[in-house]
Amino acid sequence: MLGTLAELIAPHAYPDAAHDAGARKVRPRMPDEERLIARAAAGETAAFRQLYERHRADVARLVYRMLGNRSDFEDVIQEVFVQVYRSLKDFRGQAKFSTWLHRVTVNVVLMHRRSARSRPVFADEPPGDGLLRSDDVGPDDDAERRERVRAFGRLLARLADKKRIVFVLHELEGIAPGEIARIVGAPVLTVRTRLFYARRELEGMLREEPSLAGIAGIEGGFSKGHPEEDE
Amino acid sequence: MSALDKVLREAREDLGVEQARSVDWEAIDKGLFERITEERRVERARFAARGFRRWPEVALAAAGAVVVFALAAREGKRERTLDVASAGDEIAGSILAIEGDGQARVDGAPAVHGLLLRNGDVIEARGAQVTVERPGKLTLRVESGSRVTVTHTRGTLVLALAEGAVEAQVVPVASGEAFAVDVDGSRVAVHGTHLRVARDGQHVSVDLNEGVVSVGQAPRIGSMLGTLVTAPGHAEFVATNVVATLSVTHDRAAVRSPVALGATSQSRPSAIVLPPAVVTKSELSAPPRSPAPSAITASHGDAHSGGGGVAADVNPDHAIAAAVRSCMAERPRVENVTVVVRTTLRLELDDDGSVRAARFDPPVAPDVNACAATSIYKVRFPHGGTEAIPIDFEN
Secondary structure, X not given: OOOOHXXXXXXXXXXXXXXXXXXXXOOOOOOOHHHHHHHHHOOOHHHHHHXXXXXXXXXXXXXXXXXXXXXXXXHHHHHHHHXXXXXXXXXXXXXXXXXXXXXXXXXXXXXXXXXXXXXXOOOOOOOXXXXXXXXXXXXXXXXXXXXXXXXXXXXXXHOOHHHHHHXXXXXXXXXXXXXXXXXXXXXXXXXHHHHHXXXXXXXXXXXXXXXXXXXXXXXXXXXXOOHHHHO | OOHHHHHHHHHHHHOXXXXXHOOOHHHHHHXXXXXXXXHHHHHHHHHHHHHHHHHHHHHHHHHHHHHHHHHHHHOOOOOOOOOEEEOOOOOOEEEEEEEOOOEEEEOOEEOOOOOEEOOOOEEEEEOOEEEEEEOOOEEEEEOOOEEEEEEEOOOOEEEEEEEEEEEEEEOOOOOOOOEEEEEOXXXXXXXEEEEEEEEEOOEEEEEEEEEEEEEEEOOOOOOOOOEEEEOOEEEEEEHHHHHHHOEEEOOHXXXXXXXXXXXXXXXXXXXXXXXXOOOOHHHHOOOOOOOOHHHHHHHOHHHOOOOOOOXXXXXXXXXXXXXXXXXXXXXXXXXXXXXXXXXXXXXXXXXXXXXXXXEEEOOOOHHHHHHHHHHHOOOEOOOOEEXXXXXXXXX
């Protein structure tokens, strides 16, 4: 019943992810996880540590995708696991652990975003300069690809929180809209609508982003239907 | 494949992957486990302090129980009471549930299920809602984004609402006030009802789905003389000038729908466990010696929109448990004595869902049996067979 974040990365619900399945590694099901969760919930630190070590990389990736490149990235990861520790005793197993962990992560990111609005922001990455850092030295293709992904991350960060979160969960993490609805506590139709508008905004931004303009110009065709037609 | 899909394909493989790999896990581990260790230390200290505070009560409870048993034996009575007497501060209630992924704190420390609340405790709900039960009296929910302080626990439970909202289901009482919410000098006092009190700065709104409340200036002591608001009702006022600003509407559309605050039966160990004694239907049908819940409801007349107190509750288990708690609450009690009862009501049901026989296991006092019988046999279940209803009560 219980899955891991990595299991969720496996394609569920949409065709694009299915094509990309080979690129991602699916962690085998861990039959002891339920026991581990129960032991951690009962206050066993060693069990909590195992749980943390098992999921921390997935949480880090998800936080990065939702938050972007920020100096407080690691603080947020730590806060997610503090919240997991505090709330684990309330986890009753009605949802998959991974769904629950996503929900905690999304909430921490949102809380962090809210509190960060009242503080000065120190950008770690100049937006849209298209420059590569010295550690990006490598084959041209790799460097270009890295820059494209980095530029795309910047576009993603410009989306409103609600849209960005559902977009990341669906398009990058491969989670079905129904499960996202449970994670963000919104109706499925709302999730689909947010996905639709997120996609439309990103397509528009893509044309204006210098690092990605080439792709946009060559490929053209931003075709993905309205959520109603989507699936 | 569209341009976005092409970038997405790369982003799925790469975005955040390298960053996740290069995280300084050593620093995060250190900070995380230091925080966890500190939280556990605070939690242990908090529980230890609470346990220490309860020692006098436990000692007095044991002494009280001995006295009760000695008297009962000397008088040769068959009746044995489950009541456990203990002196000290009256408990405001205990935390029944914490829902949501945010934080709930009591006096700054993380709140946990089952935590007992006392006078002076500050409950803060941030991204979570906290349900508190005062057995036999009320179930309340401190909504997310709220902060309340317990300011009075003896008899009437009074909460001071600093921000946010509180929703409560209060068991009707024959006289006086069971529950009150103070907002900066104003008070909403409750006799028995389902209500929600919310504040936004100085602006206070009250939604009343059942029963009657008094709204007015909080008195220094005693019951409040305020404006009576009956259900369904929506009242609004400015906290600092309730008399001049109070407005009330009875338009149902203006009244916020209630949330279910079902009284539940969380197990709590009872100090004395007695062998069960069967209570026959005839015993249970004896004339009540204290007002039954239906009588209490009737005393409020048309103030209660739901009609008969028991029949109004759609869940028969909850309805019966509430009625039994109400009967227990009606028993005379000695000042400074806390009564704790834990029992299970076992019902045999006819095929049409009506109650054929009932017994408390362990038994309760005969007057509680008699009082409860007036309600139990009015309830009809959607099924036949048997039913066990755990009932916890503290007064």
